[in-house]
Amino acid sequence: MQTDSLFYRLFQTAPALLFEIIGQSNHAAESYVFRSVELKQTAFRMDGVFVPDVNSPETPVYFVEVQFQRDEQLYARLFTEAMTFLRQNPTVQHWDVVIIYGDRSCELRDAGAYASLLALPQVHRVYLDELAEHESESVEMRLIRLIVEPEQSAITQAQQLVTQVNDFPSQLSSSAIIEMIETIVIYKFPHLSWQEVEAMFGISELKQTRVYQQGLEQGLEQGLEQGLEQGLEQGLEQGREDEARSLILRLLTRRVGQLTKPIQSQINELPLDSLEELGEALLDFSGLEDLQQWLSAYQPRHEG
Numbered sequence: 001m002q003t004d005s006l007f008y009r010l011f012q013t014a015p016a017l018l019f020e021i022i023g024q025s026n027h028a029a030e031s032y033v034f035r036s037v038e039l040k041q042t043a044f045r046m047d048g049v050f051v052p053d054v055n056s057p058e059t060p061v062y063f064v065e066v067q068f069q070r071d072e073q074l075y076a077r078l079f080t081e082a083m084t085f086l087r088q089n090p091t092v093q094h095w096d097v098v099i100i101y102g103d104r105s106c107e108l109r110d111a112g113a114y115a116s117l118l119a120l121p122q123v124h125r126v127y128l129d130e131l132a133e134h135e136s137e138s139v140e141m142r143l144i145r146l147i148v149e150p151e152q153s154a155i156t157q158a159q160q161l162v163t164q165v166n167d168f169p170s171q172l173s174s175s176a177i178i179e180m181i182e183t184i185v186i187y188k189f190p191h192l193s194w195q196e197v198e199a200m201f202g203i204s205e206l207k208q209t210r211v212y213q214q215g216l217e218q219g220l221e222q223g224l225e226q227g228l229e230q231g232l233e234q235g236l237e238q239g240r241e242d243e244a245r246s247l248i249l250r251l252l253t254r255r256v257g258q259l260t261k262p263i264q265s266q267i268n269e270l271p272l273d274s275l276e277e278l279g280e281a282l283l284d285f286s287g288l289e290d291l292q293q294w295l296s297a298y299q300p301r302h303e304g
């Protein structure tokens with residue numbers, strides 16, 4: 001399960017969630033924008049950076065990493081990217097690093113050369129399974145808890161949360177919360193069909209969510225790589241080439257913005273196997289340039 005993409009989607013929608021996780025005032029989020037940052041002239045892209053308003057030079061930049069499995073290169077990669085960002089942005093004077101672990105088993109036992117950096121006061125390590133619950137916590141925090149909830153109790157928790165969407169403070173609309181709950185359930189239980197998910201919740205609001213109505217399309221956009229591969233294969237097997245092509249165009253528009261007619265023409269000329277490659281690649285696109293680079297690389301690769 002691509003758990004980190006769920007977190008980053010929540011951070012993008014509700015930046016205050018980060019500050020709630022690390023125990024700071026939610027008001028600190030008012031001057032922040034959460035985004036993915038590409039480091040110039042490197043192969044690095046930082047998925048989670050909270051960038052403050054340009055008028056707040058004393059406010060730190062937050063580098064955020066979500067970690068649900070042990071990664072031997074985590075500290076090397078994270079601190080290298082953070083320092084590269086600071087070198088390329090010399091006006092930044094203050095910074096914090098937040099590492100969000102599912103639990104302590106995801107953390108490296110030996111920090112090695114990075115032990116002194118981890119001891120700095122601006123480096124925060126958070127273990128989600130150890131966070132104390134509060135009655136006044138936001139819906140976003142409750143969604144985080146649902147992501148890490150054990151499978152045997154996750155369904156019950158999801159059902160309860162759906163019926164209580166209007167009872168807690170939130171920056172999200174009720175429909176957005178229900179949609180996020182459904183997405184989390186689909187991530188945690190990929191074997192469930194849409195009909196089973198509907199029966200599980202048993203509420204009419206579920207049918208109004210984009211996830212329910214658009215199914216595969218919304219799942220692809222949120223990074224369900226397995227759903228993408230299976231969905232395209234099924235579509236191709238059933239001879240729905242036009243439907244698959246239309247789906248890719250809609251996803252690309254959502255992902256990188258409005259497509260020009262020449263780009264649409266290039267995509268319409270792609271054979272089915274290349275269309276499937278593009279469907280998998282678009283999950284990593286962050287802008288129109290990524291799509292243009294893919295199409296440019298595609299042409300000589302298939303002409304040779």
